[in-house]
Amino acid sequence: MRKAADLLTIGLCVVMLAFFAREYSRPASAPTPTIQDVYIDRAVADFGRTSKTLILALKTDCVFCQRSAPFYRRLIEHDRPDVQIVVAAHPNDHGIEAYLASEGVNPDSVVFVESGALPVRGTPTLLLVDGEGLVTHAWIGLLNADGEAEVLDAVF
Numbered sequence: 001m002r003k004a005a006d007l008l009t010i011g012l013c014v015v016m017l018a019f020f021a022r023e024y025s026r027p028a029s030a031p032t033p034t035i036q037d038v039y040i041d042r043a044v045a046d047f048g049r050t051s052k053t054l055i056l057a058l059k060t061d062c063v064f065c066q067r068s069a070p071f072y073r074r075l076i077e078h079d080r081p082d083v084q085i086v087v088a089a090h091p092n093d094h095g096i097e098a099y100l101a102s103e104g105v106n107p108d109s110v111v112f113v114e115s116g117a118l119p120v121r122g123t124p125t126l127l128l129v130d131g132e133g134l135v136t137h138a139w140i141g142l143l144n145a146d147g148e149a150e151v152l153d154a155v156f
Helices: 002-024 063-077 096-103 145-155
Strands: 052-057 083-089 109-112 125-130 135-140
Touching: 063 096, 063 145, 083 096, 096 109, 125 145, 135 145
Parallel strands: 052 083, 083 109
Antiparallel strands: 052 125, 125 135
16 A cells, blocks of 8 residues: 555656646747837827827726826826827717817827727726837826826826
């Protein structure tokens, strides 16, 4: 009986060693691309017009977008000679322009983009894009004071 138990223990050790050898001998996979590795299609904006473009992905029925409207007004009212601000909305969001006007958010332009055209999974999402169309920063959701300060530092 003891001999069978010893063989079972040895067999279990061999299986575990084989598992760990296989797991840790795999080549490292390529790093997962981040949102900062994404280029935005030039159909969204003329990125070469300014050195930075801030894209606000918003929806009229997004509660967090509504709660963020005062911050968006501050962004737009900020002295920004080399920053354009673009609101991106889904083509079905027909009321976005009226909504923005009612909130006092007057971006440089409003564009309508299909789902998947931007690296956005929810609203609000802010994307800071350089003059070549490369996303350099991204912020998702309702921002607290520290998040808003981070956006201001990156944009201006």
